[in-house]
Amino acid sequence: MRNNILKNTLSKILLVIPGILIILWVLLPIYWMIVASIVPEVQISRLHLFPRLDQLSLQNYIELLTPGDIIKVKARGIQRYLWNSVVIASFVTVISLVAGSLAAYAISRIRFRGRDLFSGLILFTYVFPGTVLIAPIYLYVKSLGLSNSFAGVIFMELAGILPFISWLLMGYFQELPIEIEESALVDGCNRLQVLLRIVLPISLPGLVTAAIYAFVASWDAFIIPLVILEERDLWTLPIVLRHMIYGEYIKWGQLNGVAVICAVVPAVLFGLIQKYIVRGLAAGAVKG
């Protein structure tokens, strides 16, 4: 009897250990970043795992928001670059959602010649590593007169994001019950009406999920804006972060602050759709 209890407790402890290790592995680095961002720069070289509470301050964030600080790249204050990121990501989201949902509907609901070819094209371009084509992309965007413009970045980011969104929505539409659409067709609605009045409204959760993926993918885009946007005022957050590293002197507190700001938007957006994420991942359809 006593032996049994001992065995039970032991196996429970063994079960808990991997969980604790996973939590430490995931959360310690993130904790360390957040702590560094709320400790004044002068104290950062003596930072410990548990800083004293009176050490903490929002000084780094205030400095980031103040234009004309000593680090030359953020002469405009971080809000400027935050705004640039938001604008680009919003356009990418809207365009990929509109074009992607139309294409996904055609492939998942209409039987037509070339349908296999189109669905193959979507899948192929979803996995295709378009960023290796950065040299032709640079020349191409220049020849279109779109260097140093948001339009150029938005257009080229669609290369990776639009097929991804179409692929995601194809999977989503295929899971919707087809009966409602069929009866609407029998009742004399045309395809366009079915799409606009029935399919899109009932797909709202899927569309929101896809929109969030598109937004975050654009938010995290790096090499495309890096190459196209040479003018400092047009930079997105990731580009600013990179330029803050290669100054004469790294301000770790501010740098970690920018990293936190970069992470907040995706964290909030993914938090909103948390229960759909695992399902989407399980469908094997999600870019990691």
Next chain:
Amino acid sequence: MKLKTRDTLFAYSLFLPSLIIIVGTIGYPFAYAIWLSLLEKPVGFEATFVGLKNFQELINDAFFINSVKVTTIYMVGVLAGKFLLGLGIALYLNLKFRFRGVLRAILMIPWALPWVTTALLWFWMYNYQVGLLNQILNAIFGVKVVWLGPELALLSLILIDIWKGTPFWAIVTLAGLQTIPQELYEAASIDGAGSWQKFRHITLPGISGVLSILFCLSFVWAYMIFTPVYIITNGGPAFRTQSVLHRIYTELISRHSFTYSSAMAVIMMPLFLTAITILVILFRRRRGIS
């Protein structure tokens, strides 16, 4: 018949915006890369057609070969790490215990972080003086490790990708595990199979489908790695962490050699296209798209 034609026309018009964007952003740059790779254009001169000259130079280019080697080591390390750790975590999360849902949610955090944040927070973790890793090692063993020095920099980058990529791998593997019917295990137990035999003959075959998709996806992602390399090591020290895409970028920015840089992209294509073709076949089988 008439309805069918109308449907087809409607389908084409729905697909048209996407087709224009795909051709304009992938198709054209791809064809342009092939064309550029056959040219030579010294700065200030007109471009001339040189055939396969760029490729001949490439296969003797020590910098390019080095970047392919580095990226291949990176890929092998990341795939092995994500596979082993992902499988372990998936098997663990497949057990029934309290707080499993919470643990799964926490595990997803690295996946949800942007690459720039991930790169910077590990740059900070690896910091020699103040970084948390060295502080812990110093407190316990009294040593400090040069994480981003010549010997360890590549391994340090691999560990970052494992940290960020394992959650996705583990959750997808877990979903694969949950599709295996419980009866198979029960039947095997009755037949006297041990846990290793069950794992070998039921679990592994049951998740081989999702695993092969994960391997192909991660293969492509690992070969196109750029952001952490550029932010943390910038390819150094002494080119020991220079990935292929970093090489392509360096060639483009520092020497403005569009033609040579395009040739690098083109020479990598067979590798990518093979992986993608396998993926398309695997995905279609899985989703049942006819």
